[in-house]
Amino acid sequence: MKAMEKIFKSIDLFAGIGGIRLGFEKAFGSQIETVFVSEWDEFAQKTYKANFKDDFEIAGDITQIEENEVPEFDICLAGFPCQAFSLAGARKGFDDDYKGLCRGTLFLDVARICEKHTPKVIFCENVKGLVIHDKGRTLKIIKDTFTNLGYKVFTNQDTTLNSKNFGVPQNRERIYIVAFRDDIAPEKFEFPQGNDNTKKLCDIIEESSVSVKYYLSTTYLETLRRHKARHMAKGNGFGYEVRPLSGIAGAIVCGGMGRERNLIVDDRLTDFTPVTHIKGEVNREGIRKMTPREWARLQGFPDTYILPLADTHLYKQLGNSVTVPVISAIAEKIKEVLMNV
Structure with a gap:
């Protein structure tokens, strides 16, 4: 042969x-x-x-x-x-x-x-x-x-x-x-x-605006900020993190937890009407979680790769x-x- x-x-x-x-x-x-x-x-x-x-x-x-x-x-x-x-x-x-x-x-x-x-x-x-x-x-x-x-x-x-x-x-x-x-x-x-x-987050974000469901509520965002402040006061580094689009993501983790460690700012949203039950309202700072497709790109999966399940399963x-x-x-x-x- x-x-x-x-x-x-x-x-x-x-x-x-x-x-x-x-x-x-x-x-x-x-x-x-x-x-x-x-x-x-x-x-x-x-x-x-x-x-x-x-x-x-x-x-x-x-x-x-x-x-x-x-x-x-x-x-x-x-x-x-x-x-x-x-x-x-x-x-x-x-x-x-x-x-x-x-x-x-x-x-x-x-x-x-x-x-x-x-x-x-x-x-x-x-x-x-x-x-x-x-x-x-x-x-x-x-x-x-x-x-x-x-x-x-x-x-x-x-x-x-x-x-x-x-x-x-x-x-x-x-x-x-x-x-x-x-x-x-x-x-x-x-x-x-x-x-x-050479690749940055701006290279892998969704081509068009994403669902409002990925944007954090004002109440949740404030909770994250207070939580981070408490940890910083104790000398700990734990907390949410907004990554610049000119930078890179931290490791997406086993189990899909910690999505708040890889938040980004995306100001393309125009309709702030919630599609899920949230406390407060959708934040106007453009802060959102990355989507499963963006996570797939972070792992180098091609866009032809099918993501057939609900977000919770896909993040994991x-x-x-x-x-x-x-x-x-x-x-x-x-x-x-x-x-x-």
Whole structure:
């Protein structure tokens, strides 16, 4: 088979809304084929299905999937849940129990599936807090697990990659793990650092005026200001933040919370009649939340990507997702290795 005819089969574990898959498909084009998807959240499944037309059903809880139920594959994509290792969370790591699931150990499901199928590459994404969690022991256990399975493990732990350098206006740092099977592993693997930090919020805001529902009420705005003032008086930095359109956003977070940390001023609204029940009236300063489509753009999702659900679900899903251009840039480097073996 000629190099250009190679087709790599991939599986998408903890798939979310398919951000990692999207990045790999952008890099590999027609040379990658997804053969299995696992995602336990029913709402994320709905968004995923709206955007990827597979001829198989999305599998649910990965802990309930036997290894032999997964078809053979070459590339494992796994954005295992970030909550267990997040700096914003309780940082319980391997002991973090949630709804009966031990999130901190879900990566072990990646390990057992890969032990059975011995793919060429395992790719994982997580929050930068993974590097320092439990004084580095958590990451060491993950790396050692893959090493013991016969993989050479590379991470960007010494140089956390930031989305703002990959053509999106978001300050988002993440850690990535790339494990190549020993028999095809390169001597070294260099993560891309990104070379486009030119994008600003003005580049991704909606082209026309948005619904009044995104604009804060005067009462809520005043509550945010008082809340921030109280925290500042105590020497804390917590509070809402209005981002200049000439700047970039802070990280949109797991779970979709904290939308008030990325407010913008948009003075295009002309009808201030509320469409939802609010206290007070719609503020006249033009202060509003960003829309889900704007969040999607912050993560580098193309405008062709369908956002089919209510805003609450979309904010959560996009906050939990990955920055597609970063994934694509890493996938390009992985492809270079695979095309030469």
